[in-house]
Amino acid sequence: MFFGPPDRQLYGVYHPPARARADNAGVVLCYPIGQEYIRIHRAFRWLANQLAGQGFHVLRFDYSGQGDSAGDFGDARMAAWIEDARMAVGELVSAAGASQVDVVGLRAGTLVAAGVADLPVVRRLVLWEPRESGAAFRDELMAAHVSSELPPEAQVDEWGMLAIQGFAYSPSFLDDLAASGFPAAPARGLEAMLLVSAIPVAGLEAMVAGAVATGVKVDARLVDSPTNWTSIDDMGGLFLPMEPMRAIVEWLDAGR
């Protein structure tokens, strides 16, 4: 499906619930960026199917300029992506009829997910592999850029775009990312938050403390994930991060 205004069509895939839930809840999935989006696509489909099997309305969607959504990746801006996510939440409510919405974000998608937490209909947040700030993601992208051993003519193009893992990033977007972060205290109305990661995440103490202080139930889970889903094997096989995804399904389902 495409949704959103005609000049900014967003591509999404809606997974209808396989059975009714008492809470008539929906889940919006927020992808990570660039090559990570490509690598996790199959896993997100698995996650969406599992959640739909538990009775959730599920919408996974592409941000403006990424995947099938309108626009060029080089024109991407974080504020626009958060606006996209707000439209996705709205779509799940207006078109699918969800009464409340949980939002799951992976890696830089956690920043997008956090950006919609103030919507009254948003009930819970899942931050999967978050970092302490957007600057950490920007630094990781820049490290990949520097270590890619591209010849100089391929590192930065004539428009100033930086080649990172197969995608041309604008300096504006990288600046956006660096300036992004989690609010010190989540919006009122948020009930619970899950932090799930394969590695300990430092630097989120203030955000967690702020959430707890405002009555948000925070659950942090360190799960074993023996493979690196951001890589592929020699034959083009994709790694599916099963443990974190199972933990997310279990947590969302248990909180009904």
Added chain:
Amino acid sequence: MPAANVTRIPWREEVVQIGAPVPLHGVLTRPASDSLPFALVILNSGLLHHVGSCGFSVKLARAAAQIGVPALRYDTSGVGDSPARPSGASHDRRSVSELLEVLDAMQRQLGVDRFALMGLCSGAFTAFDASVIDDRVIAMTQVAPFTYRTGEWYARHYVPRVLTYDTWRRYIARKVGAEATRPSGLDEQYLEAYDAGWSVPPQSVVEDGYRSLLARRVHLFNIMTGGESDSYLYEGQFRDMFPSLAFDERFIEWYLPEATHTITRPDHQRLVLSRIVQWLSGIARPR
């Protein structure tokens, strides 16, 4: 968004569902104005979903639409956004039959009966097999298609290596058993490997296929990268692989040795995109 920022998009995109009861899922990009009388169909590459490697399929579909060619990117069953279909057929056979099903659907929906196909790696294999048996295909561009070693390949591959220290070091290490086999260390439950069931067909089969395509005067654009160096090393190798074939001006072979198998560098993506669009334009306006 303020009206001043509204940009006019020179294409329209829609989701299409093909077949029942388990439909294939795709995105059709239509030109905003009149369409040319053929359509482009873009195939999956391995497990990558229909946006393609680094989103290349999306860029290609939109660029094609800008020159008047409607373009469909779709997922074969079990890949990307298309659910798996119950089938006893191997993935390669199923992907060919599904491509023919897609051509049927596009013929009904767009009213065209001529198609150009684009495939990378496994997508190229599927495109080739379908093109040989379906004469609605008038053009095909393959990135990393079936290739076979030639005498010149062996010369180019081995002669430089004979002269290097590393080759001799590895040879001696193997002989004395100093290099142990590396375990993969992977737990298969976490890995969804691409098992297409593809095996490289005998050279004579592919030769016959090209003979048929050339006889039908199909436009062929074969793009090779440095990622295929285990079987391809120089521009002109196709003519050496198949010396009995009369390749004419409709056959274009282009070697981009600096490029990776999935064309990951953005500058290479732009170059390949530009060449494919130029090639499509030539089909649209034959000399």
